[in-house]
Amino acid sequence: MSETYIPLLIYFDKLEQEGVKFRITMNISSPLITMLDDDLLQQRYRKYLLERIWLAKKEIRRTADNKELNDLAKMYYYNFKEYYKVYKNKYGFQLLKGFKHFQDAGFLEILACPATHGFLPLLNVTKNAVRAQICAGVDTYKKYFGRAPKGMWLSECAYVPELQDALSEFDIKYVILESHGITNANPKPLYGTVAPIISPKGIVAFGRDMESSKQVWSSICGYPGDPNYREFYKDIGYELDWDYIKPYVAKSGHRVDTGIKYCKITGKTDYKETYNNSKAMAVAEMQADHFIQSRIEQINKVAPSMVNPPIITCPYDAELYGHWWYEGPYWLYVLFKKIYYNQNTFELITPSEYLEKYPDIQECSPAISTWGAHGYNEVWLNPGNDYIYRHLHRIGERMTCLAENYRTPYPLQERALKQCAREVLLAQSSDWPFIITGNTMVEYAHKRIKDHVGRFNALADMIDKNEINEDYLEDLEEKDKIFPDVNYKIYGD
Amino acid sequence: MLHNKSEYYELPIKYDETVVRLLVQSPKRMYVYWDISDQTIQEFSKKYFDYAKSTPILRIINLTKNYFYDIPIDPFANNYYIDVEDENCEYEVELGRTFHDKFADIYMSNHVTIPNSTPLPFENENEEILFKNYICLDTKKMRVNIPKQRLRQDYGDLPFGIEDNISSNSMK
Numbered sequence: 001m002s003e004t005y006i007p008l009l010i011y012f013d014k015l016e017q018e019g020v021k022f023r024i025t026m027n028i029s030s031p032l033i034t035m036l037d038d039d040l041l042q043q044r045y046r047k048y049l050l051e052r053i054w055l056a057k058k059e060i061r062r063t064a065d066n067k068e069l070n071d072l073a074k075m076y077y078y079n080f081k082e083y084y085k086v087y088k089n090k091y092g093f094q095l096l097k098g099f100k101h102f103q104d105a106g107f108l109e110i111l112a113c114p115a116t117h118g119f120l121p122l123l124n125v126t127k128n129a130v131r132a133q134i135c136a137g138v139d140t141y142k143k144y145f146g147r148a149p150k151g152m153w154l155s156e157c158a159y160v161p162e163l164q165d166a167l168s169e170f171d172i173k174y175v176i177l178e179s180h181g182i183t184n185a186n187p188k189p190l191y192g193t194v195a196p197i198i199s200p201k202g203i204v205a206f207g208r209d210m211e212s213s214k215q216v217w218s219s220i221c222g223y224p225g226d227p228n229y230r231e232f233y234k235d236i237g238y239e240l241d242w243d244y245i246k247p248y249v250a251k252s253g254h255r256v257d258t259g260i261k262y263c264k265i266t267g268k269t270d271y272k273e274t275y276n277n278s279k280a281m282a283v284a285e286m287q288a289d290h291f292i293q294s295r296i297e298q299i300n301k302v303a304p305s306m307v308n309p310p311i312i313t314c315p316y317d318a319e320l321y322g323h324w325w326y327e328g329p330y331w332l333y334v335l336f337k338k339i340y341y342n343q344n345t346f347e348l349i350t351p352s353e354y355l356e357k358y359p360d361i362q363e364c365s366p367a368i369s370t371w372g373a374h375g376y377n378e379v380w381l382n383p384g385n386d387y388i389y390r391h392l393h394r395i396g397e398r399m400t401c402l403a404e405n406y407r408t409p410y411p412l413q414e415r416a417l418k419q420c421a422r423e424v425l426l427a428q429s430s431d432w433p434f435i436i437t438g439n440t441m442v443e444y445a446h447k448r449i450k451d452h453v454g455r456f457n458a459l460a461d462m463i464d465k466n467e468i469n470e471d472y473l474e475d476l477e478e479k480d481k482i483f484p485d486v487n488y489k490i491y492g493d
Numbered sequence: 494m495l496h497n498k499s500e501y502y503e504l505p506i507k508y509d510e511t512v513v514r515l516l517v518q519s520p521k522r523m524y525v526y527w528d529i530s531d532q533t534i535q536e537f538s539k540k541y542f543d544y545a546k547s548t549p550i551l552r553i554i555n556l557t558k559n560y561f562y563d564i565p566i567d568p569f570a571n572n573y574y575i576d577v578e579d580e581n582c583e584y585e586v587e588l589g590r591t592f593h594d595k596f597a598d599i600y601m602s603n604h605v606t607i608p609n610s611t612p613l614p615f616e617n618e619n620e621e622i623l624f625k626n627y628i629c630l631d632t633k634k635m636r637v638n639i640p641k642q643r644l645r646q647d648y649g650d651l652p653f654g655i656e657d658n659i660s661s662n663s664m665k
Binding site for chain 2: 121122125160161173180183184185186187188190198202204307355359360361362363367368369374375376377378381382383386387389390391393394449450451453454455457458
């Protein structure tokens with residue numbers, strides 16, 4: 001919120017005020033939409049921001065004898081105050097209003113996403129489980145953004161041809177794939193990733209451009225690794241005296257990030273110098289120039305031989321901008337301005353605008369692919385996490401049976417069926433196998449799988465025995481309240 | 494209100510249903526899991542042979558190239574990773590058991606496609622290329638002027654997009 005979404009909205013707003021025609025495409029997932037709209041989380045975040053403002057104020061006093069640190073403390077104080085103002089006064093705690101505004105104004109195209117970021121190629125043995133993932137994602141999108149999505153961000157860019165039917169059913173026009181989803185397509189596309197391809201059933205696929213990806217993502221030479229940029233891993237939450245920092249970290253007593261960081265990356269050394277925001281901004285500006293120059297060269301090389309102008313698709317995780325790469329939102333802001341003012345080789349465009357302008361697309365079947373390590377499914381299917389699939393498939397199938405068997409449920413039964421559908425969707429999140437493979441919060445991921453499968457099975461048994469325990473159901477409805485209007489009937493279609 | 498009520502669940506060890514499910518891990522490897530119901534075991538014993546004295550087998554079937562081979566598996570195993578030779582092919586796996594050199598099938602898996610891990614060769618070098626209009630979905634063949642040599646050089650015959658250090662997930 002403080003590092004990515006609010007800074008992005010602030011810069012979008014500045015660009016709009018300054019009359020800069022910019023275009024950006026973002027996915028806002030259903031869980032994120034739901035969290036941004038949640039009263040409890042809104043109140044918590046409001047309190048969090050007020051605490052940050054207090055902490056930054058304390059930091060201004062604490063660092064009074066060190067000008068460099070003091071300037072940074074003042075920067076954080078100013079930023080947190082601005083974030084609070086934007087959050088409370090501009091958007092009334094509803095950041096979604098901001099994103100909706102920029103979409104309606106034509107600057108932003110928001111992509112939908114499968115409901116809980118389910119890894120669809122591995123759920124596809126139950127067709128209705130895939131349809132339900134897409135349906136709930138699209139329904140949430142429509143509810144909050146007041147229109148149907150044109151594109152879908154497939155979880156982990158994971159594509160198999162079998163997804164075409166479900167995507168078409170929900171009127172998804174295009175998806176974005178990892179580069180080899182295009183370059184390995186059949187027949188081999190003429191233009192590689194600089195042109196979209198269209199599948200036999202009419203789903204357009206744009207491919208990630210490798211050169212621009214590398215410029216940003218590479219752990220060796222990527223922009224965010226510049227020594228002048230802010231160091232992510234040095235946070236006062238871990239470094240200052242416990243009694244001083246205690247009120248601002250986790251209530252459980254664990255030290256956590258506060259968002260106040262004073263060091264720059266410096267280099268591959270434990271010794272870290274003090275961060276200088278002005279210098280970092282200057283680096284971002286230079287890198288924006290470099291990015292533009294690289295795109296111009298790329299375009300000039302391929303454009304003369306193409307039927308339509310090339311399109312360079314540059315997808316990144318949103319959290320890279322601001323959270324990992326503190327200067328990322330500023331880099332985007334400068335990049336958009338420089339593209340608008342300083343060159344006339346190319347312009348920013350959203351995928352659907354491109355399709356409207358250049359609707360004739362080479363027909364190829366996109367290749368099976370993901371953007372995970374090694375390009376396929378190993379991250380989400382390996383000996384550490386493979387046990388989950390027999391349970392995910394089983395609950396998907398049983399949900400299908402429930403939806404078929406109880407087509408005209410009485411009200412309590414309907415509530416139980418909806419809750420079953422929520423538990424299926426939550427169990428299917430690709431986060432759980434990802435966390436297990438990443439060896440981060442492994443026990444948590446195992447527990448989430450057990451909980452959602454366990455809750456589903458318990459409720460399904462109650463439905464089948466016609467012995468629904470309303471207290472139990474109410475407890476689950478309170479715990480897992482995402483997708484309040486979930487269309488469980490889709491499992492039975 | 495029972496919110497925050499503590500809950501504890503364990504995953505079922507088996508569901509007593511006969512299933513064989515095949516999943517793709519990569520262009521080189523598939524994953525199969527299975528479960529055999531008590532009823533299936535009884536029926537097998539009645540129909541063929543003493544289930545406990547037969548040997549479980551996975552029959553790997555390449556539907557595209559029309560061949561199969563068998564892998565004997567441990568009677569206690571309920572899942573297996575299968576290395577495959579041929580990319581860009583459809584596969585199925587049949588779970589069965591052998592006894593006295595005979596094979597009896599129990600259950601056939603879903604079928605999967607093992608993808609190609611490298612770009613396919615260019616086709617139709619001198620022919621018209623199929624284009625589809627994304628709005629009306631009409632298709633038409635167009636003769637387009639493509640300096641293929643150059644474009645082919647640009648995106649080469651390497652499986653790009655799969656370098657670890659630029660995968661988004663490696664950053665998290």
